[in-house]
Amino acid sequence: xxxxxxxxxxxxxxxxxxxxxxxxxxxxxxxxxxxxxxxxxxxxxxxxxxxxxxxxxxxxxxxxxxxxxxxxxxxxxxxxxxxxxxxxxxxxxxxxxxxxxxxxxxxxxxxxxxxxxxxxxxxxxxxxxxxxxxxxxxxxxxxxxxxxxxxxxxxxxxxxxxxxxxxxxxxxxxxxxxxxxxxxxxxxxxxxxxxxxxxxxxxxxxxxxxxxxxxxxxxxxxxxxxxxxxxxxxxxxxxxxxxxxxxxxxxxxxxxxxxxxxxxxxxxxxxxxxxxxxxxxxxxxxxxxxxxxxxxxxxxxxxxxxxxxxxxxxxxxxxxxxxxxxxxxxxxxxxxxxxxxxxxxxxxxxxxxxxxxxxxxxxxxxxxxxxxxxxxxxxxxxxxxxxxxx
Numbered sequence: 368x369x370x371x372x373x374x375x376x377x378x379x380x381x382x383x384x385x386x387x388x389x390x391x392x393x394x395x396x397x398x399x400x401x402x403x404x405x406x407x408x409x410x411x412x413x414x415x416x417x418x419x420x421x422x423x424x425x426x427x428x429x430x431x432x433x434x435x436x437x438x439x440x441x442x443x444x445x446x447x448x449x450x451x452x453x454x455x456x457x458x459x460x461x462x463x464x465x466x467x468x469x470x471x472x473x474x475x476x477x478x479x480x481x482x483x484x485x486x487x488x489x490x491x492x493x494x495x496x497x498x499x500x501x502x503x504x505x506x507x508x509x510x511x512x513x514x515x516x517x518x519x520x521x522x523x524x525x526x527x528x529x530x531x532x533x534x535x536x537x538x539x540x541x542x543x544x545x546x547x548x549x550x551x552x553x554x555x556x557x558x559x560x561x562x563x564x565x566x567x568x569x570x571x572x573x574x575x576x577x578x579x580x581x582x583x584x585x586x587x588x589x590x591x592x593x594x595x596x597x598x599x600x601x602x603x604x605x606x607x608x609x610x611x612x613x614x615x616x617x618x619x620x621x622x623x624x625x626x627x628x629x630x631x632x633x634x635x636x637x638x639x640x641x642x643x644x645x646x647x648x649x650x651x652x653x654x655x656x657x658x659x660x661x662x663x664x665x666x667x668x669x670x671x672x673x674x675x676x677x678x679x680x681x682x683x684x685x686x687x688x689x690x691x692x693x694x695x696x697x698x699x700x701x702x703x704x705x706x707x708x709x710x711x712x713x714x715x716x717x718x719x720x721x722x723x724x725x726x727x728x729x730x731x732x733x734x735x736x737x738x739x740x741x742x743x744x745x746x747x748x749x750x751x752x753x754x755x756x757x
Contacts, residue, residue: 373578376535377621378504378515383544385610388505392423394541398501400460402430404453406473407464408437411507414551417464420505432456437469440529440639440646442522443486446472450479463504463539466560467511467646470504471519474537477502487523487530492731495534502539507548509599509612510560510647512567512620514542522640528725529636529646546606546613554600558703561596561612562651565589565696567619569654571626573661573668575735578626585622586675591615593676593699600703629736631657634745637725644712651705652712655697656752660744662689664737669693693757709753719749 382390395403403424407417412435421431434453438445449472458480463473475486478499482489489495504514513519517537523530552560565588571577572585595611602608634657635649644652662669670688674680676695680688697707706712714722723746727733733740740748751757 373576373580373625375580375625376517376538377624378539378542380541381515381544381617382541383614383617385546385606387543388419388545388548390543391420391503391505392427394503394543395424395429395460396427398460398540400429400501402456402458403432403460403462404456404458405431405433405462405464406437406449406476407433407435407469408439409435411435411465411469414507416507416548416551419548420462420464432458437465437472439468440522440643441468441472442524444524446475446486446521450476454480459500461500461502463502464507466506466508466556467513467520470506470511470513471521473502473504474513474519474539475532478534478536489532489534490530492533494532495536498536503541503543504539505543505545505548506616508552508556508560509549509609509616510563512564512616512623514539514544515617515620516624518624520646526640528640531731542617544613544617546609549609549613550603552603554603555704557603557612558596558600558705559645559647559651561592561599561616562654562700562703562705563647564612564616564619565592565596565699566631566650566654567623567628568592568615569658569672569696570628570631571619571622572672573665573737574626574629575737576627581622581626584618585626586671588615588618588622589672589675592619593695596699597702627732627735629657629732630661630740630745630748633729633732633736634722634726634748636729637722638712638714641718641722641725642713648705648712651700652707652709653748653752655693655700655757656748658693658696659751659757660740660748661736661738662693697757708755709749714753716753719746719753722749
Protein backbone atom coordinates (compact mmCIF):
# COMPACT_ATOMS: atom_id res chain seq x y z
CA UNK A 368 0.00 0.00 0.00
CA UNK A 369 1.32 3.45 -0.87
CA UNK A 370 0.40 6.84 0.49
CA UNK A 371 -0.70 9.34 -2.15
CA UNK A 372 1.11 12.11 -0.28
CA UNK A 373 4.65 11.58 0.94
CA UNK A 374 7.43 13.61 2.51
CA UNK A 375 11.12 12.90 1.85
CA UNK A 376 13.92 13.95 4.20
CA UNK A 377 17.56 13.01 4.61
CA UNK A 378 20.90 14.50 5.68
CA UNK A 379 21.54 17.99 4.30
CA UNK A 380 24.63 16.81 2.41
CA UNK A 381 25.72 13.22 1.72
CA UNK A 382 29.29 12.60 0.58
CA UNK A 383 30.00 9.00 -0.37
CA UNK A 384 32.52 6.81 -2.14
CA UNK A 385 36.02 5.47 -1.70
CA UNK A 386 38.27 8.14 -0.21
CA UNK A 387 35.42 10.51 0.61
CA UNK A 388 36.73 10.93 4.16
CA UNK A 389 39.36 13.25 2.67
CA UNK A 390 36.58 15.83 2.32
CA UNK A 391 36.33 16.28 6.08
CA UNK A 392 38.61 19.32 6.22
CA UNK A 393 36.91 21.34 3.51
CA UNK A 394 33.44 20.48 4.81
CA UNK A 395 34.41 21.54 8.32
CA UNK A 396 35.70 24.83 6.92
CA UNK A 397 32.37 25.39 5.16
CA UNK A 398 30.68 25.08 8.54
CA UNK A 399 33.15 27.62 9.95
CA UNK A 400 33.85 25.34 12.89
CA UNK A 401 36.50 26.32 15.41
CA UNK A 402 35.88 23.91 18.30
CA UNK A 403 34.95 20.34 17.42
CA UNK A 404 34.33 17.29 19.57
CA UNK A 405 34.58 13.77 18.16
CA UNK A 406 32.22 11.25 19.77
CA UNK A 407 33.21 7.59 19.42
CA UNK A 408 33.94 4.42 21.41
CA UNK A 409 37.15 2.90 22.71
CA UNK A 410 37.32 0.16 20.07
CA UNK A 411 37.02 2.60 17.15
CA UNK A 412 39.63 4.86 18.76
CA UNK A 413 42.08 1.95 18.79
CA UNK A 414 41.64 1.29 15.07
CA UNK A 415 43.19 4.61 14.04
CA UNK A 416 40.07 5.68 12.14
CA UNK A 417 39.61 8.71 14.37
CA UNK A 418 43.04 10.00 13.34
CA UNK A 419 41.84 10.20 9.73
CA UNK A 420 39.41 12.85 10.92
CA UNK A 421 41.19 14.62 13.77
CA UNK A 422 44.58 15.09 12.08
CA UNK A 423 43.41 17.17 9.08
CA UNK A 424 41.18 19.26 11.30
CA UNK A 425 43.98 20.04 13.71
CA UNK A 426 46.22 20.92 10.78
CA UNK A 427 43.54 23.36 9.65
CA UNK A 428 43.57 25.07 13.04
CA UNK A 429 40.39 23.53 14.45
CA UNK A 430 40.49 22.69 18.15
CA UNK A 431 39.55 19.01 18.44
CA UNK A 432 38.64 17.00 21.54
CA UNK A 433 37.95 13.27 21.47
CA UNK A 434 35.42 11.52 23.71
CA UNK A 435 35.55 7.71 23.48
CA UNK A 436 32.95 6.83 26.11
CA UNK A 437 30.05 5.55 23.99
CA UNK A 438 28.97 2.06 25.02
CA UNK A 439 27.12 -0.54 22.92
CA UNK A 440 23.32 -0.28 22.95
CA UNK A 441 23.69 2.95 24.96
CA UNK A 442 21.38 3.77 27.87
CA UNK A 443 20.26 7.32 28.52
CA UNK A 444 22.78 7.50 31.34
CA UNK A 445 25.63 7.15 28.82
CA UNK A 446 24.51 10.29 27.02
CA UNK A 447 23.98 12.17 30.27
CA UNK A 448 27.44 11.36 31.60
CA UNK A 449 29.13 12.45 28.37
CA UNK A 450 27.11 15.65 28.29
CA UNK A 451 28.15 16.49 31.85
CA UNK A 452 31.75 16.27 30.66
CA UNK A 453 31.36 18.52 27.62
CA UNK A 454 28.45 20.89 28.26
CA UNK A 455 30.57 23.88 29.28
CA UNK A 456 33.05 23.67 26.39
CA UNK A 457 31.04 25.56 23.75
CA UNK A 458 31.66 23.20 20.84
CA UNK A 459 30.37 24.41 17.49
CA UNK A 460 30.69 21.05 15.75
CA UNK A 461 29.87 17.50 16.85
CA UNK A 462 31.44 14.68 14.82
CA UNK A 463 30.24 11.11 15.31
CA UNK A 464 32.49 8.25 14.21
CA UNK A 465 31.45 4.63 14.63
CA UNK A 466 28.48 2.34 14.40
CA UNK A 467 24.89 3.21 15.18
CA UNK A 468 25.47 3.67 18.90
CA UNK A 469 28.13 6.36 18.43
CA UNK A 470 26.14 8.12 15.73
CA UNK A 471 22.89 8.10 17.72
CA UNK A 472 24.65 9.43 20.82
CA UNK A 473 26.27 12.19 18.75
CA UNK A 474 22.97 13.25 17.24
CA UNK A 475 21.34 13.68 20.63
CA UNK A 476 24.36 15.30 22.27
CA UNK A 477 24.34 17.90 19.49
CA UNK A 478 20.78 19.03 20.29
CA UNK A 479 21.23 19.12 24.06
CA UNK A 480 23.04 22.51 24.25
CA UNK A 481 20.02 24.16 22.61
CA UNK A 482 17.30 22.24 24.45
CA UNK A 483 16.87 22.16 28.21
CA UNK A 484 15.34 19.43 30.33
CA UNK A 485 15.66 15.69 30.90
CA UNK A 486 16.72 13.82 27.77
CA UNK A 487 13.82 11.42 28.31
CA UNK A 488 11.47 14.29 27.49
CA UNK A 489 12.67 13.99 23.87
CA UNK A 490 11.34 10.43 23.51
CA UNK A 491 8.66 10.14 20.84
CA UNK A 492 8.04 12.08 17.66
CA UNK A 493 8.94 15.78 17.31
CA UNK A 494 9.58 16.36 21.01
CA UNK A 495 12.80 18.37 20.48
CA UNK A 496 11.86 22.09 20.37
CA UNK A 497 14.98 23.61 18.82
CA UNK A 498 17.69 22.69 16.29
CA UNK A 499 21.07 21.84 17.74
CA UNK A 500 24.74 22.35 16.96
CA UNK A 501 26.19 21.39 13.54
CA UNK A 502 26.96 17.71 13.09
CA UNK A 503 29.01 15.48 10.80
CA UNK A 504 28.35 11.72 10.98
CA UNK A 505 30.82 9.12 9.71
CA UNK A 506 29.79 5.44 9.87
CA UNK A 507 32.39 2.72 10.36
CA UNK A 508 29.90 -0.10 9.78
CA UNK A 509 27.45 -0.79 6.97
CA UNK A 510 24.28 -1.34 8.88
CA UNK A 511 22.32 1.18 10.88
CA UNK A 512 22.04 4.00 8.35
CA UNK A 513 21.98 6.32 11.37
CA UNK A 514 23.97 8.91 9.43
CA UNK A 515 20.87 9.69 7.32
CA UNK A 516 17.99 9.08 9.73
CA UNK A 517 16.22 11.35 12.18
CA UNK A 518 15.90 8.53 14.74
CA UNK A 519 18.04 7.71 17.75
CA UNK A 520 17.44 4.59 19.86
CA UNK A 521 18.46 4.14 23.49
CA UNK A 522 17.88 1.77 26.40
CA UNK A 523 15.84 3.05 29.32
CA UNK A 524 17.19 1.22 32.36
CA UNK A 525 14.14 2.19 34.37
CA UNK A 526 12.00 -0.36 32.56
CA UNK A 527 14.59 -2.18 30.39
CA UNK A 528 12.91 -1.09 27.17
CA UNK A 529 14.45 0.52 24.12
CA UNK A 530 12.98 3.89 23.26
CA UNK A 531 13.24 6.13 20.24
CA UNK A 532 13.77 9.84 19.79
CA UNK A 533 12.46 10.98 16.41
CA UNK A 534 13.04 14.52 15.17
CA UNK A 535 14.22 16.23 11.97
CA UNK A 536 16.68 18.09 14.19
CA UNK A 537 18.63 14.82 14.48
CA UNK A 538 19.52 14.88 10.79
CA UNK A 539 23.19 15.84 10.35
CA UNK A 540 24.53 18.68 8.29
CA UNK A 541 26.88 16.23 6.58
CA UNK A 542 27.11 12.45 6.28
CA UNK A 543 30.40 11.05 4.98
CA UNK A 544 30.07 7.42 3.89
CA UNK A 545 33.48 6.05 2.93
CA UNK A 546 33.73 2.25 2.44
CA UNK A 547 37.38 2.42 3.50
CA UNK A 548 36.24 3.40 6.99
CA UNK A 549 34.51 0.00 7.33
CA UNK A 550 37.50 -2.26 6.64
CA UNK A 551 38.30 -2.72 10.34
CA UNK A 552 34.83 -4.10 11.14
CA UNK A 553 35.30 -7.78 12.13
CA UNK A 554 33.22 -10.54 10.49
CA UNK A 555 30.67 -10.79 13.31
CA UNK A 556 30.02 -7.04 13.25
CA UNK A 557 29.92 -6.98 9.45
CA UNK A 558 27.36 -9.80 9.50
CA UNK A 559 25.05 -8.35 12.15
CA UNK A 560 25.14 -4.78 10.84
CA UNK A 561 24.81 -5.90 7.23
CA UNK A 562 21.68 -7.88 7.96
CA UNK A 563 20.39 -4.95 10.00
CA UNK A 564 20.65 -2.87 6.83
CA UNK A 565 18.80 -5.56 4.90
CA UNK A 566 16.05 -5.47 7.53
CA UNK A 567 15.76 -1.71 6.99
CA UNK A 568 15.44 -2.17 3.25
CA UNK A 569 12.89 -4.99 3.38
CA UNK A 570 10.78 -3.49 6.15
CA UNK A 571 10.65 -0.06 4.54
CA UNK A 572 9.86 -1.60 1.13
CA UNK A 573 6.86 -3.47 2.57
CA UNK A 574 5.77 -0.75 5.04
CA UNK A 575 2.37 0.95 5.04
CA UNK A 576 4.14 4.28 4.49
CA UNK A 577 6.20 3.10 1.50
CA UNK A 578 6.00 5.14 -1.67
CA UNK A 579 7.43 4.95 -5.18
CA UNK A 580 10.53 6.93 -4.24
CA UNK A 581 11.42 4.81 -1.21
CA UNK A 582 10.55 1.60 -3.07
CA UNK A 583 13.22 2.19 -5.70
CA UNK A 584 15.84 3.06 -3.10
CA UNK A 585 14.92 0.10 -0.87
CA UNK A 586 14.98 -2.40 -3.73
CA UNK A 587 18.42 -1.32 -4.86
CA UNK A 588 19.62 -1.65 -1.26
CA UNK A 589 18.28 -5.23 -1.16
CA UNK A 590 20.12 -6.03 -4.38
CA UNK A 591 23.46 -4.58 -3.25
CA UNK A 592 23.40 -6.15 0.20
CA UNK A 593 22.23 -9.57 -0.99
CA UNK A 594 24.98 -9.62 -3.63
CA UNK A 595 27.87 -8.58 -1.40
CA UNK A 596 27.24 -9.30 2.28
CA UNK A 597 28.70 -12.81 2.25
CA UNK A 598 31.85 -11.52 0.53
CA UNK A 599 32.21 -8.64 2.99
CA UNK A 600 31.87 -11.03 5.95
CA UNK A 601 34.31 -13.66 4.76
CA UNK A 602 36.81 -11.36 3.05
CA UNK A 603 36.69 -8.02 4.80
CA UNK A 604 39.32 -6.54 2.47
CA UNK A 605 37.13 -7.07 -0.59
CA UNK A 606 36.80 -3.40 -1.54
CA UNK A 607 33.98 -3.79 -4.13
CA UNK A 608 31.94 -5.75 -1.57
CA UNK A 609 32.57 -3.13 1.10
CA UNK A 610 31.57 -0.43 -1.39
CA UNK A 611 28.31 -2.24 -2.18
CA UNK A 612 27.60 -2.65 1.52
CA UNK A 613 28.27 1.01 2.29
CA UNK A 614 25.94 2.16 -0.47
CA UNK A 615 23.34 -0.49 0.39
CA UNK A 616 23.34 0.53 4.04
CA UNK A 617 23.13 4.22 3.11
CA UNK A 618 20.18 3.63 0.77
CA UNK A 619 18.43 1.40 3.29
CA UNK A 620 18.84 4.14 5.89
CA UNK A 621 17.32 6.72 3.55
CA UNK A 622 14.39 4.42 2.83
CA UNK A 623 13.96 3.61 6.52
CA UNK A 624 13.93 7.29 7.46
CA UNK A 625 11.13 8.08 5.02
CA UNK A 626 8.98 4.94 4.79
CA UNK A 627 9.63 3.67 8.31
CA UNK A 628 9.92 0.12 9.59
CA UNK A 629 7.53 -2.29 11.24
CA UNK A 630 7.13 -5.42 13.32
CA UNK A 631 10.72 -6.65 13.14
CA UNK A 632 11.93 -3.56 14.96
CA UNK A 633 8.96 -3.56 17.33
CA UNK A 634 9.70 -7.14 18.37
CA UNK A 635 13.44 -6.50 18.55
CA UNK A 636 13.13 -3.60 21.02
CA UNK A 637 12.27 -5.72 24.10
CA UNK A 638 14.93 -8.26 23.14
CA UNK A 639 17.49 -5.49 23.32
CA UNK A 640 16.09 -3.95 26.48
CA UNK A 641 15.46 -7.15 28.45
CA UNK A 642 18.24 -9.43 27.17
CA UNK A 643 20.77 -6.91 25.84
CA UNK A 644 20.87 -8.64 22.47
CA UNK A 645 22.60 -6.32 19.98
CA UNK A 646 20.10 -4.48 17.81
CA UNK A 647 21.42 -5.85 14.52
CA UNK A 648 21.40 -9.45 15.77
CA UNK A 649 17.86 -9.15 17.16
CA UNK A 650 16.57 -7.68 13.89
CA UNK A 651 18.35 -10.26 11.74
CA UNK A 652 17.14 -13.18 13.86
CA UNK A 653 13.51 -12.06 13.78
CA UNK A 654 13.28 -11.03 10.12
CA UNK A 655 12.50 -14.44 8.53
CA UNK A 656 9.75 -15.12 11.08
CA UNK A 657 8.13 -11.72 10.60
CA UNK A 658 8.48 -12.06 6.81
CA UNK A 659 6.63 -15.38 7.02
CA UNK A 660 3.79 -13.64 8.84
CA UNK A 661 3.75 -10.55 6.62
CA UNK A 662 4.08 -12.12 3.19
CA UNK A 663 0.34 -12.71 2.72
CA UNK A 664 -0.23 -8.96 2.99
CA UNK A 665 1.56 -8.33 -0.30
CA UNK A 666 2.65 -11.41 -2.22
CA UNK A 667 3.81 -9.27 -5.14
CA UNK A 668 6.31 -7.33 -3.06
CA UNK A 669 7.65 -10.40 -1.33
CA UNK A 670 8.08 -12.13 -4.70
CA UNK A 671 10.02 -9.06 -5.83
CA UNK A 672 12.23 -9.31 -2.73
CA UNK A 673 13.04 -12.90 -3.66
CA UNK A 674 14.10 -11.85 -7.14
CA UNK A 675 16.12 -8.91 -5.82
CA UNK A 676 17.92 -11.29 -3.46
CA UNK A 677 18.99 -13.37 -6.46
CA UNK A 678 16.37 -16.12 -6.38
CA UNK A 679 15.18 -17.62 -9.66
CA UNK A 680 11.40 -17.30 -9.54
CA UNK A 681 10.67 -18.17 -13.17
CA UNK A 682 7.72 -20.52 -13.44
CA UNK A 683 6.74 -20.16 -9.78
CA UNK A 684 3.33 -19.08 -8.56
CA UNK A 685 3.17 -15.77 -6.72
CA UNK A 686 2.86 -17.62 -3.39
CA UNK A 687 5.82 -19.85 -4.19
CA UNK A 688 7.92 -16.85 -5.20
CA UNK A 689 7.04 -15.04 -1.97
CA UNK A 690 8.06 -18.16 -0.03
CA UNK A 691 11.45 -17.94 -1.71
CA UNK A 692 12.05 -14.52 -0.11
CA UNK A 693 11.74 -16.06 3.35
CA UNK A 694 14.03 -18.93 2.38
CA UNK A 695 16.61 -16.57 0.86
CA UNK A 696 16.69 -14.52 4.03
CA UNK A 697 17.03 -17.63 6.22
CA UNK A 698 19.84 -18.98 4.05
CA UNK A 699 21.75 -15.70 4.16
CA UNK A 700 21.46 -15.49 7.94
CA UNK A 701 22.67 -19.06 8.34
CA UNK A 702 25.58 -18.59 5.94
CA UNK A 703 27.01 -15.64 7.87
CA UNK A 704 26.49 -17.06 11.35
CA UNK A 705 23.47 -15.20 12.68
CA UNK A 706 21.63 -17.11 15.47
CA UNK A 707 18.49 -18.70 14.07
CA UNK A 708 16.34 -19.06 17.20
CA UNK A 709 15.62 -17.13 20.38
CA UNK A 710 16.94 -20.11 22.34
CA UNK A 711 20.33 -19.46 20.76
CA UNK A 712 20.49 -16.00 22.40
CA UNK A 713 19.38 -17.03 25.89
CA UNK A 714 15.63 -16.42 25.75
CA UNK A 715 13.48 -18.93 27.65
CA UNK A 716 9.97 -20.15 26.91
CA UNK A 717 8.57 -18.40 29.96
CA UNK A 718 9.93 -15.05 28.71
CA UNK A 719 7.83 -14.97 25.54
CA UNK A 720 4.59 -13.65 27.02
CA UNK A 721 6.33 -10.69 28.65
CA UNK A 722 8.23 -9.96 25.44
CA UNK A 723 4.95 -9.96 23.52
CA UNK A 724 3.38 -7.63 26.06
CA UNK A 725 6.24 -5.14 25.69
CA UNK A 726 6.38 -5.37 21.89
CA UNK A 727 2.62 -4.81 21.61
CA UNK A 728 3.12 -1.32 23.08
CA UNK A 729 5.35 -0.14 20.22
CA UNK A 730 2.45 1.36 18.30
CA UNK A 731 4.60 3.73 16.19
CA UNK A 732 6.17 0.74 14.43
CA UNK A 733 3.33 -1.77 14.56
CA UNK A 734 0.99 0.70 12.87
CA UNK A 735 3.38 0.79 9.91
CA UNK A 736 3.56 -2.99 9.54
CA UNK A 737 1.81 -4.30 6.38
CA UNK A 738 -0.19 -6.84 8.39
CA UNK A 739 -1.89 -6.00 11.68
CA UNK A 740 -0.67 -7.67 14.85
CA UNK A 741 -2.17 -7.97 18.29
CA UNK A 742 -0.41 -9.36 21.34
CA UNK A 743 -1.52 -12.90 20.43
CA UNK A 744 0.02 -12.76 16.94
CA UNK A 745 3.19 -11.21 18.32
CA UNK A 746 3.53 -14.02 20.86
CA UNK A 747 3.02 -16.57 18.08
CA UNK A 748 5.89 -15.02 16.10
CA UNK A 749 8.09 -15.17 19.20
CA UNK A 750 7.05 -18.81 19.72
CA UNK A 751 8.02 -19.62 16.14
CA UNK A 752 11.33 -17.80 16.55
CA UNK A 753 11.94 -19.72 19.78
CA UNK A 754 11.24 -23.11 18.17
CA UNK A 755 12.77 -22.28 14.77
CA UNK A 756 9.48 -22.81 12.89
CA UNK A 757 8.87 -20.75 9.74
